[in-house]
Amino acid sequence: MKIKSLSATLLLTLLLTITASQHTSATEFYLQGSLALSQPDGGSGSDLELTTSPRLIAGLAFTPNISAEVGFYYLYSEQDAEKEDVVSQYLVSISSQDILIGLKGQFNINKRIAFYGRGGLLLWNTELEVEENFWDIIPGDTVSEDDRGVGYYISGGMTIHFTERLYLDTYLSHHQRNDIFKDDSDYPIDITETLGGVGLGFSF
Numbered sequence: 001m002k003i004k005s006l007s008a009t010l011l012l013t014l015l016l017t018i019t020a021s022q023h024t025s026a027t028e029f030y031l032q033g034s035l036a037l038s039q040p041d042g043g044s045g046s047d048l049e050l051t052t053s054p055r056l057i058a059g060l061a062f063t064p065n066i067s068a069e070v071g072f073y074y075l076y077s078e079q080d081a082e083k084e085d086v087v088s089q090y091l092v093s094i095s096s097q098d099i100l101i102g103l104k105g106q107f108n109i110n111k112r113i114a115f116y117g118r119g120g121l122l123l124w125n126t127e128l129e130v131e132e133n134f135w136d137i138i139p140g141d142t143v144s145e146d147d148r149g150v151g152y153y154i155s156g157g158m159t160i161h162f163t164e165r166l167y168l169d170t171y172l173s174h175h176q177r178n179d180i181f182k183d184d185s186d187y188p189i190d191i192t193e194t195l196g197g198v199g200l201g202f203s204f
Contacts, residue, residue, distance in 0.1 A: 027061050027062065027063065027064065028060075028061040028203050028204070029058075029059070029060055029061075029203070029204045030058070030059045030061070030067075030201055030202065030203040030204065031056075031057070031058050031059075031201065031202055031204075032056070032057050032059075032169055032199055032200065032201030032202070033054070033055070033056050033057075033199050033200065033201075034054070034055050034057075034169060034171075034197045034198060034199020034200075035052055035053070035054055035055075035197060035198065035199060036052065036053045036054075036055060036171075036173070036195040036196060036197030036198075037050065037051075037052055037195060037196055037197065038050070038051050038052070038053045038075060038077070038193055038194070038195035039193070039194050039195070040075060040077050040094065040191055040192070040193045041191070041192045041193070041194075042094065042189055042190070042191050043189070043190055043192075047079050047080050048077040048078065048079060048080070048094065049077050049078060049079070049080045050077075051075070051076060051077040053073065053074055053075050053076070053195065053197075054073070054074055055071060055072070055073045055074075055100075055197065055199070056071055056072045056073075057069055057070070057071035057100065058070055058071065059104060064108065065105060065106055065107070065108070066103065066104070066105055067103065067104040067105075067106075068102075068103060068104075069100065069101070069102055069103065069104050069118065069120070070099070070100065070101050071099070071100035071101075072097070072098070072099060072100070073096075073097075073098040073099075073100055073122075073175075074095075074096070074097055074098070075094070075095060075096040075098070075175075075193065076093070076094070076095045076096075077093065077094055077095075078091060078092065078093035078094070079091055079092050079093070091130070091131045092128065092129070092130050092131075093128075093129045093131075094126065094127070094128055094129075094191065095126070095127045095129075096124050096125065096126040096127070096177065096191070097124075097125045098122050098123060098124045098125065098175070099122075099123040100120060100121070100122060100123075100153060101120050101121045101123065102118055102119050102120015102121060102153070103118065103119065103120060104116055104117070104118035105117055105118075106159075111161070112160060112161045113158065113159070113160055113161075114158065114159050115156075115157070115158050116156065116157055116158070116159065117154075117155065117156045118153075118154075118155045118156075118157075119152065119153060119154040119155065120152070120153065121150055121151075121152060121153075122150065122151040122152055122153045122175055122176065122177065123148070123149075123150055124148060124149060124150070124151055124177045124180075125146065125147075125148040126146065126147055126148070126177060126180050126191065127144055127145070127146040128144065128145055128146070128180075128181070128189070129142060129143070129144040130142070130143050130144070145181065145184065147180050147181050147182075147183075147184070149177070149178075149179065149180065151175065151176045151177040151178055152175075152176050153173060153174065153175045153176070154173065154174050155171050155172065155173035155174070156171065156172055156173075157169060157170050157171025157172065158170055158171075159201065164203075165202055165203045165204070166200065166201075166202055167200070167201050167202075167203075168198070168199075168200060168201075169197075169198065169199050169200065169201050170196075170197070170198045171196065171197055171198075172194075172195070172196045173193075173194075173195050173196070173197070174192070174193070174194055174195075175191075175192070175193040175195070176190075176191075176192055176193075177190065177191040177192075177193075178190045
């Protein structure tokens with residue numbers, strides 16, 4: 001709960017900072033939301049399911065081509081099937097609440113279409129949950145553990161304006177979270193995520 005509160009507080013603070021700054025040197029403030037189809041990979045035959053993940057980004061354009069951005073991203077996925085060993089059956093799920101802080105550069109084709117690239121820091125807060133069932137002989141149990149750290153993200157995409165302020169955003173992204181649980185385990189986890197998304201944006 002403390003980690004969730006910290007993430008929400010950080011996001012709110014950055015959003016307020018961007019909003020206040022737009023009245024000085026900035027040329028444009030924008031807000032966009034999207035839904036991505038994501039394929040996370042935890043390595044070691046994790047077999048995580050393809051999933052859908054929401055993303056919210058707020059940006060401040062200092063020039064027509066360069067912007068500073070902050071965003072929030074949520075991932076949830078689980079193994080595509082229950083695994084088993086000689087003792088029990090188990091199902092592993094992973095969730096992550098991430099703050100994105102980075103820059104965006106874009107190239108305008110015309111007044112309606114632009115191509116862009118964005119990237120920066122991925123402040124991840126990741127939880128691993130294991131649900132174990134002892135063949136229905138004795139009651140099962142669920143164990144969870146969370147960790148947080150800093151990774152990175154890179155993305156490329158295209159925007160198409162319907163009006164002067166409303167636009168469609170399509171993109172491909174790569175998210176990287178390394179050494180999850182490195183302080184608690186001899187076998188830390190790296191989660192690599194490849195995703196493609198589509199959403200709507202609005203500039204103010």
